[in-house]
Structure formats: C-alpha cells, structure tokens
Amino acid sequence: MHCPACGVTWSDGSDAYPSVSLSELPERSELEEPRPEPFNEFERLRERVRPLVPSHIPLWPGTKFGPLVGSATGTFGHLYMQNPWTLLARREAVERLREVGVQGLKGCPTEVRFRQKNHPDLLEMELEPYGVLHPDCIPLDREPLCAKCGRDAYRRPEDPVLEAASMPEHTDLFRLKGYTTMILCTEHFRDAVERLELDGVAFRELPAR
Secondary structure (H helix, E strand, O other), rough: EOOOOOOOOOOOOOOOEEOOOOOOOOOOOHHHHHHOOOOOHHHHHHHHHHHHHOOOOOOOOOOOEEOEEEOOOOOOOEEEEEEEOEEEEEEEHHHHHHHHOOOOOEEEEEEEEEOOOOOEEEEEEOOOOOOEHHHOOOOOOOOOOOOOOOOEEEEEEEOOOOOOOHHHOOEEEEEEEEEEEEEEOOHHHHHHOOOOOOOOOOOOOEEEE
C-alpha cells in the first residue's frame, strides 16, 4: 500500500487470520496476490474484509487470511515456529494445553501437504494483537504515527518493556499491538508448556510496569 501522506509504500506481512475465509467476497481475487495499491484502493478492499474480523483488528496492509498452504517434510516439535511470527502446533499439544487451563488458544487447520506418510496434524495459531510497550522504553523523540495510514516508523526496541495494564486477561497467547511480529505469552502459558514437556519453542522473559 502506498500512503500519499507519509509517502511510504509498506505492508506488515506478519498478521494472519487463518480462520477468516474470503471465499464469499466478490473481490476475493483482488485480495489474493500481494501488490502495491493506492491508499484509496487499499481502504476500499479493507472495508470489504472488515465485517469478517473482530472490530479491534487493525487490518494492516499485507494481512493474510485463510489456511496456511504449502508443502512440508521433516520432523516437527509439539510447537513449531515456521518463521519468527508464525506459530504452528500439533493438535494434541493444543488440546493438552487447553486441558490444563490455558486460555484463548485458537488453532486453525492448515492445508500443508506432507511428503511423508506419518505426519503431524499441524494447526496454525491465530493470534490477535493486544498490549503495548511501556513509554519508558520508547525514545522521547519518536516520530509520530502517520495520521493517514497508521504507519509507525519506530523499530521495536532491543529491550522491550511491556505496559502491564494493557496486557489481556482473557488469553495466554497473543501478538503485541503495533509490533505484530512479536508473539507474547503469559507466565501461565510458559509454565504449562514446560510442565507438559512440549518442545519446539524457547521463551524470553520481559519486564512489565
């Protein structure tokens, strides 16, 4: 998407909603191929998708919809990071986490084709954005968000600090609002993963104020 206000052509690419189907939209073909669009056209297409997602979802340029599609081979842990912002999990791992009280897990079926006969049933975790960074870790001279497209030119700090009051209470796994490449979990989620001896991910503790 090209913004006429800040002059930047950009997309996010990390936000994904695999449970959302665009199959009933007449504009489906216009939404399937990533490409630069004028801002007015981007806004038009975004409003067509808006009724399909919760109202707090920002729908940045590059947001993906529908199941993960592709081919796969090799071994997979209970949890698996396809890339730093896409979390997959074996179906049985999601079920076990729910059984011990982990909240807000939404695992969506994938359309991944495996080359081996015995393969896991992988789900893509749908992660909504919640929470913000604490002002203490943001420079005072930070550029303001673009008033038209919402683009934030500020890169995520190397040592992020979370604003405790903004953290959600209804889910133990989510993305950070404004920095959707960053997947966050609660201490409860981490403890459950370690107690159940689920492999495939590592955790980094972040301070919150």
